[in-house]
Structures are given as C-alpha cells and as structure tokens.
Amino acid sequence: MxxxxxxVGLPTTTVATLASLVGLMTLGCTLSPTSQEQPPTQTKNKxxxxxxxxxxxxxxxxxxxxxxxxxxxxPQNSSSHSIAEGFYALGGTDQGLEVAGKQYRYFDELGTKPxxxxxxxxxxxxxxxxxxxxxxxxLSTLAPKNEAAICxxxxxxxxxxxxxxxxxxxxxxxxxxxxxxxxxxxxALGDPxxxxxxxxxxxxxxxxxxxxxxxxxYPDLTLWVSExxxxxxxxxxxxxxxxxxxxxxxxxxxxxxxxxxxxxxADRENGRFMEYGVSQSxxxxxxxxxxxxxxxxxxxCQP
Numbered sequence: 001m002x003x004x005x006x007x008v009g010l011p012t013t014t015v016a017t018l019a020s021l022v023g024l025m026t027l028g029c030t031l032s033p034t035s036q037e038q039p040p041t042q043t044k045n046k047x048x049x050x051x052x053x054x055x056x057x058x059x060x061x062x063x064x065x066x067x068x069x070x071x072x073x074x075p076q077n078s079s080s081h082s083i084a085e086g087f088y089a090l091g092g093t094d095q096g097l098e099v100a101g102k103q104y105r106y107f108d109e110l111g112t113k114p115x116x117x118x119x120x121x122x123x124x125x126x127x128x129x130x131x132x133x134x135x136x137x138x139l140s141t142l143a144p145k146n147e148a149a150i151c152x153x154x155x156x157x158x159x160x161x162x163x164x165x166x167x168x169x170x171x172x173x174x175x176x177x178x179x180x181x182x183x184x185x186x187x188a189l190g191d192p193x194x195x196x197x198x199x200x201x202x203x204x205x206x207x208x209x210x211x212x213x214x215x216x217x218y219p220d221l222t223l224w225v226s227e228x229x230x231x232x233x234x235x236x237x238x239x240x241x242x243x244x245x246x247x248x249x250x251x252x253x254x255x256x257x258x259x260x261x262x263x264x265x266a267d268r269e270n271g272r273f274m275e276y277g278v279s280q281s282x283x284x285x286x287x288x289x290x291x292x293x294x295x296x297x298x299x300x301c302q303p
Contacts (some may be wrong), residue, residue, distance in 0.1 A: 084126075085100055085101070086098075086141060087141075089138060090135070090138075090150070091138070094108050095108045096108070096140075096240070099129075102117065102119075103117060104116055104120070121201040127142045128151070130154055130240060136151050138151035138155055138156050173229075174261075174262055174263055174276070174277070175260055175262050176276065178278070179278045179283075180244060181243050181247075181276075182285060184221070184297065185234075187199065187223065187231060188231070189232065189299060189301065193225050194229075196223060200221075201254065205216050213233070215249050220241060221235070221237075221238065232301060233298070235296055235299075236248075237295070239251070242299075243285065245259050247285075247287070249294050249296055249297055251296060253287070253293065253294055254292070273287060274286075274288075274289075282301055283299065283301040285297070
C-alpha cells in the first residue's frame with residue numbers, strides 16, 4: 001500500500017496554521033513547573049507589626065481591639081490620700097506644719113520652709129500624721145479649746161491628763177486606813193517578842209541592831225523589835241504574809257487601790273513608796289512597787 005499525500009486538497013494557509021499549533025503544543029509539554037515565572041516576593045518591614053484587616057482604616061481616635069489603656073506608674077504614697085489639708089502643730093511650741101494639696105512645709109517664728117512632697121508623711125489616724133523625723137503632728141482644729149495640750153500618736157492630750165498619769169500625787173487626796181490594817185502575818189505593832197515566837201517560831205536569824213532595833217528574820221518576813229522587846233516595824237515580801245484586808249506582795253497595785261484608795265506617793269532615801277497613813281498616828285502602811293506589781297508590804301512608824 002502506497003502512502004497518500006494528506007496535504008492534498010488543503011489550502012496552504014490552513015496547513016501553515018496547523019503546523020504552528022502543533023509546535024506550540026509541543027513547546028508547552030516540554031516546560032517544567034519550576035521554569036514557570038513566579039510573582040515577586042514582598043519583603044516585610046521587621047520594625048512594625050503586620051497590620052490586620054480589621055485595623056485597616058482605623059482613625060487616630062480608635063483604640064485597636066486588644067490594646068491596653070496606658071497606666072500611670074508614678075509612685076504614690078497610699079497613706080497620703082488620707083492626710084487632711086490644713087495646719088498641724090506639736091503643742092507647746094511655735095513650730096507648725098502646713099499641708100496643701102500634694103505638698104507640705106514646716107514653719108516657725110522665723111518663717112516658712114520650702115515645700116516638700118506629701119509622700120514623705122505617714123497617716124497615723126484621723127488628724128494625726130508622722131513625718132520623716134518620727135515626730136507626730138496633730139491637726140490644729142482638733143486641739144482642745146482653751147486648754148494646753150501636746151500632740152501624740154493617739155491625738156491631742158491635755159497637760160492635766162499627762163501630769164495625772166506621770167505623777168500619781170495629783171490624782172486625788174491620799175486615803176487613810178484603819179489602824180487595824182497595820183498588821184502582817186497576824187503580828188501587830190507593839191506586840192511583844194514572845195508573841196512573835198509563839199506564832200511564828202524561832203527566827204532564821206537575829207541581827208543585833210545596837211544601838212537601833214534588833215532584826216528578826218523569817219522566810220520572806222522581817223520584824224524589828226525595840227529594847228523593850230516589842231515590835232516596831234515589819235516588812236513582808238511573800239503573799240503568805242498579808243494585811244487583814246488582803247493586800248499582799250505579788251498583786252497588781254490597781255487591786256490595792258480598789259481596797260485602800262489613792263496612796264500618798266513618798267520619795268524616800270531608799271526608794272519611792274505608796275503609803276497609807278492612819279488618822280492621829282505616826283505609823284503607816286508602806287508599799288514598794290516593781291512595774292505596778294506590789295514588791296513588798298511594810299508597816300513603819302516615825303521614830
């Protein structure tokens with residue numbers, strides 16, 4: 001069988017067009033995917049975050065979702081918010097302190113000092129503040145009217161209250177007690193030495209007091225006897241040897257006040273004593289204290 005000429009009968013232009021199409025198809029089949037042209041890669045600016053679609057078009061007055069509101073990190077003294085404005089004083093001096101807004105300053109008879117930040121001050125309680133020098137200042141408007149007072153951590157204190165606390169002599173008129181209270185361990189002033197021996201037994205030690213009274217020493221109890229061998233003074237340091245009313249060493253002095261009333265405070269050469277006298281007598285009850293605790297109870301007489 002002989003081959004045929006298939007181009008016979010086709011127009012020349014048609015044959016050329018078909019040849020061109022076959023060539024393009026052959027070229028397309030020989031190209032690999034990696035040789036195809038890719039779009040240019042965009043380089044991001046590393047200095048700024050990528051803008052999201054939701055943030056695009058936002059104005060300067062719009063806060064992006066998830067953004068936080070700026071916080072004031074300026075240090076603040078929380079106590080300074082409770083410090084009232086006004087003039088503060090110590091009491092008894094011309095020195096003062098003025099608080100205005102977030103500042104304060106000192107002043108005296110010579111004038112005023114520079115303003116300083118209120119954060120240096122500490123609020124103690126209403127109307128009371130503490131400065132950096134550990135000095136208490138009280139609001140002047142809270143001071144007692146027409147009375148001398150001093151500023152303290154508790155506020156204003158009147159002079160008369162401070163004096164009464166520091167000096168019991170000013171509290172009240174000293175009380176007097178019955179002569180029957182001048183008794184310790186059942187022994188009274190004037191009792192003979194024989195009664196002492198009969199009631200307490202022989203003393204642990206006898207101290208010759210020549211030319212003064214002799215000393216009879218018992219456990220936690222000492223008695224003095226005269227040349228006539230009679231008791232002239234006594235002192236107890238034990239709760240086993242008390243007064244008839246029940247005043248004993250070791251008890252709170254506040255309890256003694258409840259029993260006997262206010263004492264006479266006497267500063268003697270051998271210490272300070274709380275004393276209770278007896279009407280028309282030169283003898284008295286003498287109490288020594290140790291931090292408001294009864295240290296000893298004695299009975300003494302004027303020689």
